[in-house]
Amino acid sequence: MSDLHARMAARVGDLTAVVVARCAAEAPFYGALPRATLQGEVARSIAAVHALLLRALRNGGGEPLGPGDLTRLIEWSARRAEERVPLEAVIAAYLIGAEVWWQTLTEVAEPGELAGAGGKLLACLHAALPAVVLAHQNAQEDLHSENKRVRRALLGALLAGRPYEELASVARVAVVGEHEVVAFAFESDPPSRLVQSSLDAFTGIPVLMDHVARIALLPGRSDVPGLVARLEKDVGQPVRAAAARSSVPAAIPSAAQEAGRVLDLVRRLGRPPGCYRLDDVLLEHQLARPGDGLVRLAAKLDPLEEHPYLLETLRVFVERGLNRRQTALELCVHRNTLDYRLQRVTTLTGLDLAVPAQARLIQAALVARVLAGPADHRGVTGWQGSAGAAESG
Known part of the structure; x- marks a missing residue:
């Protein structure tokens, strides 16, 4: 094979140029590379593979590729993976190179x-391609694992208000301008990979998300309600979400705290699935501040504690916007029965739903009862006496 080796060696320079040109024309990844990169690093890699093929020609009846040759191929493949070269582009280059080599042989x-x-040539491909694919995949997995670690660290730094610039550079994430911080609550725990895939597919970019804390960071003014609707469909269960906007990265920690408080309120109040912002629960957020005011407001309805059907009637009446017809339909009672129950509420609490100011107080008291907890945990023994006095008066 020595004569054939010499003839092929004389053609290697031309072969390399042909393979580079065909890779640029037939493989989109290489077609997008700068000309200097194609003629520099890519051409050197192809020439190195040609050198291995030449050694195989000279090797007589021995193994086409020795352990040292495979080691070099594995090293090159891992390097290509670290440089974000897609595996399909690497395989395409090997196959184009093999085709050009064979044509030249003929x-x-x-x-x-x-x-x-x-x-x-076939023996070289048989030995090289499995090693190349395995090395590339292993390097990609290591890189992906490291990327996930860096991205988690970046999100943690942003949420905590710590320096993030170096992590953002390593993760190749631009952290500038506005962001939406979104906290999620699921009825059951969906697979993290499914949630991540849904968010990435909707936004078109890899989303920073803490899958333990269930909080995500979306750049710009994202369509959060649309994202939640998509996520519900993908995970197959209702989703509650709370969003808060930060105008600059430094405001992300306060936005995360706001989103967390809103989500907590939504869950405690039993609000239906969907996307919420602070403005959607502004009154409830203010009422949720701990203190005597919340306790005393909740105690306004303590006289109804022994009449759960009255509390339920009052809740539905308020949720239906004080609409008697809709309330009676939902409760499956006659309008006269509803009127009687509402009159009993007025008698027991001393609060008249027909008086706008007192109706607003009752509405707030219903929210306060949820936020403050059951009466026997509130320590408000004196307040039932006051309500009773109002009833007897």
Whole structure:
């Protein structure tokens, strides 16, 4: 094979140029590379593979690729993966190179040399491609794992208000301008990969998300209600979410705290699935401040504690916007029965739903009861006496 080796060695420079040109024309990844990169690093890599093929031609009946050759291929493949070269682009380059090598063999080989040279080429591909694929995949997995670690660290730094610039550079994430901080609550725990895939697909970018704390960071003014609707469909269960906007990265920690408080309120109040902001629960947020005011407001309805059907009637009446017809329909009672129950509420509490100011107080008291907890945990023994006095008066 020495003569064939010499003939192929004389063509290697031309072969490399042909393979580079075809890679640029047929593989989109290489077509997008700068000309200097194609003629520099890419051409050097192709020439190195040609050198391995030349050694295989000279190797007689031995193994086409020795352990040292495979080690070099594995090293190159791992480096390509670290440089974010897609595996399909790497395989395309090897196959284009093999085709060009074979075409050249048919031009320079003697009839008696061609079968052996073709066998050497196939043997090289058989040995090289599995090693290349495995090395590339292993390097990608390591890189992906490291990327996830860096991205988690970046999100943690942003949420905590710590320096994040170096982490953002390593993660290749631009952290500028506005962001939406979104906290999620699921009825059951969906797979983290499914949630991440849904968020990434909706936004078109890899979303920073803490899958333990269930909080995500979206750049710009994202369509959060649309995202929640998409997520519900993908995970197959209702989703509650709370969003808060930060105008600059430094405001992300306060936005995260706001989103967390809103989500907590939504869950405690039993609000239906969907997306909420602070403005959607502004009154409830203010009422939720701990203190005597919340306790005393909740105690306004303590006289109804022994009449759960009255509390339920009052709750539905308020949720239906004080609409008697809709309330009666939902409760499946006659309008006269509803009127009687509402009159009993007025008698027991001393608060008249027909008086706008007192109706607003009752509405706030209903919210306060949820936020303050059951009466026997509020320590308000004196307040039932006051309500009773109002009833007897």
